[in-house]
Amino acid sequence: MTGGAPESGVDAVEMAALLAPFDPVAPEATVRYGDHPAHLVDLHGPGDPAVVVLHGGFWREAFDRSHLTPFARALAARGVAVAVPEFRRVGGGGGWPATGRDVRAALEALPGERPVVLVGHSAGGQLALVAADHPRVGEVFGVAAVSDLARAVELDLGRGATTAYLEGAEGGLDAALEAADPFRRPSPPVPVTLVHGAEDGQVPAELSRRFAERHGAGLALLPGVGHYAPMVPALAAGTWLLDRLARAAAAGCEPRCPAGRAERAD
Structure with missing residues (x-):
């Protein structure tokens, strides 16, 4: 999700696929972790x-978790239980540090005790990386992450x-950058894999x-992948990521691939 929708190129095609109409499927449950509607x-x-899975949208109120429903359902179909939190966003009571605090509160409210694989797309990648030190987090995947604020x-x-x-x-x-910028913060204490489309x-x-x-x-x-494809189950990059996350969830905490290694989605 972006501040301005791409008008052409691979990102425009992928965004159309991400936002394509889908048959609404209610989650098995929705839990509340605070008083705000989000x-x-x-x-x-x-x-x-x-x-x-933390959604993107450049932290803006206009973009919510709903576009991740097909991705979450596809992962659940692989036998993996998935949580998709909502959080306050800019224009709806959010912004740093409130949005970051919401993510930590959502992690606190999760049922069970097992470590989770925390995935963040785009702006959600920033949120995932700064929440990597939460006790419930065993591994982080940043997908097209805004990892350097x-x-x-x-x-711009x-x-x-x-x-x-x-x-x-x-x-x-300046003070917010020191606290919120994953690039400036100490290295996460858990394995981190960044997934990024070369295009x-x-x-x-x-x-x-x-x-x-x-x-x-x-x-x-x-290679050949833009901003949105890894979150689209029908595209090759989305299938690749779903399979990777299913393996990580089954393993409990998958080892990192070597830094700088390029992997293909096909």
Whole structure:
């Protein structure tokens, strides 16, 4: 999800696939973790969640968790119980640090005790990386993640979205960057794999390369893939990611691939 929808190219095609109409399927349960209307977690599949997926949308109120329903259902069909949290977003009471606190509260509210694989797409990747030190998290996948907020500000990703997300924090933008920027924070204490389309025109793969080099994370660079395809079950990159997450969930915590390694989705 972006600040401005792509008008052409691979990202436009992938975004249309991500947002294509789908038959609504209610989750097995929805749990509340706070008083705000956004404080909800959808639970897909039987049993306690093994994978938690955080949606993108550049932290903006206009984009919610609903577009991840097909992805969550496809993962549940592989026998993996999935949780999809909602959280406050910019324009709806969110922004840093409130949005980050919501993610941690959602993790606290999850049923069960097993470590989960935490997945974040785009802006959700930033949220996943900064929540990597939560006790419920056993592994993190950042998919097209906004993993370097200072660089995102420089590039004006999402047409000012990163600045809008951070500027309301106490101490202003610089203080927020120190706390919220995964690139600047200490390396996560759990295995991290970054998955990025080489043709991503919304969040450049440069961000994942920089993070992987600095923090020793795994990097799966997908040739010919843009920003949205890994979250679309019907596309090859989506199938690849679903299979990878199912293996990670079954293993409990899959080892990282070597930093800088490029993997193909086909």
